[in-house]
Amino acid sequence: MAAPQSSGSIPPSIADAYDPERFRRDGHALIDALADQLAAATGRDEAPVLALGDPTAARAAWAFDPAASPVALVDTLTAAAAGAIRLHHPRYLGHQVPPPIPGAALGDLVSALCNNGMSVYEMGPTAMPIEFAVIDWMAQAVGLPSTATGVLTSGGSVGNLTALLAARQARAGWDVWGAGDPGGPPLAVLCSSQVHYSIARALRIMGWGADGAIAVPVDDRFRLDPAALPAALERARALGRRVIAVVASAGATATGAFDPLLAIGDFCAAHGLWLHVDGAHGAALAISKHRALVDGLARADSIVWDAHKMLAMPALCTAVLFREPGRAYEAFAQEASYLFEGARPDAEWWNLGLRTLECTKRMMALKLYACLRAYGPGLFTDYVERTVALGAALAARLAATDDFELATPPDANIVCYRWRPRGAPAPGPALDAFTAQLRRRAVADGRFYILQTRLGAGLWLRSALMNPLTEDRDLDELLDHVRALGADLVTE
Numbered sequence: 001m002a003a004p005q006s007s008g009s010i011p012p013s014i015a016d017a018y019d020p021e022r023f024r025r026d027g028h029a030l031i032d033a034l035a036d037q038l039a040a041a042t043g044r045d046e047a048p049v050l051a052l053g054d055p056t057a058a059r060a061a062w063a064f065d066p067a068a069s070p071v072a073l074v075d076t077l078t079a080a081a082a083g084a085i086r087l088h089h090p091r092y093l094g095h096q097v098p099p100p101i102p103g104a105a106l107g108d109l110v111s112a113l114c115n116n117g118m119s120v121y122e123m124g125p126t127a128m129p130i131e132f133a134v135i136d137w138m139a140q141a142v143g144l145p146s147t148a149t150g151v152l153t154s155g156g157s158v159g160n161l162t163a164l165l166a167a168r169q170a171r172a173g174w175d176v177w178g179a180g181d182p183g184g185p186p187l188a189v190l191c192s193s194q195v196h197y198s199i200a201r202a203l204r205i206m207g208w209g210a211d212g213a214i215a216v217p218v219d220d221r222f223r224l225d226p227a228a229l230p231a232a233l234e235r236a237r238a239l240g241r242r243v244i245a246v247v248a249s250a251g252a253t254a255t256g257a258f259d260p261l262l263a264i265g266d267f268c269a270a271h272g273l274w275l276h277v278d279g280a281h282g283a284a285l286a287i288s289k290h291r292a293l294v295d296g297l298a299r300a301d302s303i304v305w306d307a308h309k310m311l312a313m314p315a316l317c318t319a320v321l322f323r324e325p326g327r328a329y330e331a332f333a334q335e336a337s338y339l340f341e342g343a344r345p346d347a348e349w350w351n352l353g354l355r356t357l358e359c360t361k362r363m364m365a366l367k368l369y370a371c372l373r374a375y376g377p378g379l380f381t382d383y384v385e386r387t388v389a390l391g392a393a394l395a396a397r398l399a400a401t402d403d404f405e406l407a408t409p410p411d412a413n414i415v416c417y418r419w420r421p422r423g424a425p426a427p428g429p430a431l432d433a434f435t436a437q438l439r440r441r442a443v444a445d446g447r448f449y450i451l452q453t454r455l456g457a458g459l460w461l462r463s464a465l466m467n468p469l470t471e472d473r474d475l476d477e478l479l480d481h482v483r484a485l486g487a488d489l490v491t492e
């Protein structure tokens with residue numbers, strides 16, 4: 001009998017790439033180099049927070065040349081980190097992306113190495129229970145009943161889509177999953193103009209079009225005005241839409257405004273509407289002394305909460321929480337027989353893939369779980385309170401000057417402001433152009449990282465205070481920095 005076909009021997013390239021000793025050496029060298037970079041950033045070195053080159057040149061510089069001689073793994077990795085925007089630098093005052101707790105990054109390393117896809121328990125024997133531990137902690141933190149449950153998704157945008165799909169399945173009045181959308185009248189949600197754009201995207205993905213979101217006016221601090229909800233409901237009806245939910249923001253993206261959840265919850269209860277709270281940014285205030293801002297969160301049917309925002313985790317780690325446990329299966333009611341047994345989904349509650357769009361996903365709970373166990377929940381309370389205190393401190397500094405203007409007093413740690421010294425243009429397109437030029441100069445300079453946003457008719461500078469290592473001296477310097485950047489733009 002002929003010998004069975006052989007697979008041959010393992011190529012040296014494979015043996016080398018998988019060599020545990022090589023991994024050990026590379027790992028130690030990498031951590032040493034990253035720790036040095038971290039020390040420089042947190043020690044507020046004088047290098048820019050952001051050194052942004054021309055995008056075409058950057059692309060050319062990083063293009064991969066298959067003919068080039070090999071570059072050590074650690075050299076490429078440290079170079080990529082060295083050229084990154086440095087979130088750990090105290091002068092990083094930009095997007096709602098935190099400088100991650102360094103220990104949490106080690107959690108992601110373990111996730112990457114184990115690669116436990118975890119749609120099914122068998123592929124994540126530790127990942128699954130750890131995900132539930134994190135979900136349970138988060139659900140309890142926002143005051144949901146002990147039966148509440150959920151799932152982790154790769155980001156708040158996927159989280160909002162997941163929650164809205166569940167809301168549709170629960171409240172449409174027909175089986176949308178089975179019959180499709182034409183099974184009934186066109187649907188809609190009520191929400192303010194300040195909701196994150198992922199809400200409008202989710203509604204359009206569901207096929208509801210532009211009228212799927214019926215706008216509810218905001219008050220002078222950009223919070224949804226609950227008194228305007230009945231008229232919005234009427235408007236939806238006049239458009240032939242059946243409203244099934246209200247989407248509220250607990251920390252709207254632009255200004256960080258918190259919608260009044262208790263009043264919105266009353267309205268939802270009175271009209272049989274699903275309440276979805278996008279707490280991607282601000283649900284974390286529930287674990288702080290500022291929890292009054294999220295009063296009513298516990299009444300939500302679904303909540304999205306990004307741990308990669310106000311829990312200082314590396315991206316991504318989003319909880320989608322459902323008050324009623326069965327709702328966790330409504331977003332994706334599909335059966336995949338090669339994965340799941342095909343019984344009632346809750347008979348396989350341990351197979352988390354039944355609850356998410358994602359099939360493969362990271363062990364994203366691990367980093368948060370490990371940090372909770374290592375540092376205790378108090379670290380996260382301190383993080384939230386520190387960053388909110390920084391928001392208040394920046395706002396107070398701006399308000400105390402005659403040349404800066406605050407768009408609105410911040411609810412938490414997102415501050416919108418503009419520089420209006422004597423000689424600056426009056427509000428309108430000229431002031432917007434002036435503000436945009438300041439922001440362009442700030443980015444080119446790189447000493448601080450700040451943003452801009454459009455609020456109502458005007459353009460404003462915007463800072464999310466996400467770095468707990470920022471101090472008052474940085475805030476003082478920011479104001480002087482903006483003045484210096486714009487000095488030659490002002491005509492006395």
Ligand SMILES: Cc1ncc(COP(=O)(O)O)c(C=O)c1O
Binds near residue numbers: 157196249252278280
């Ligand atoms: C309020 C709000 N919801 C949702 C999102 C989207 O989250 P992600 O970036 O994790 O997709 C953001 C992002 O900034 C946000 O501010």
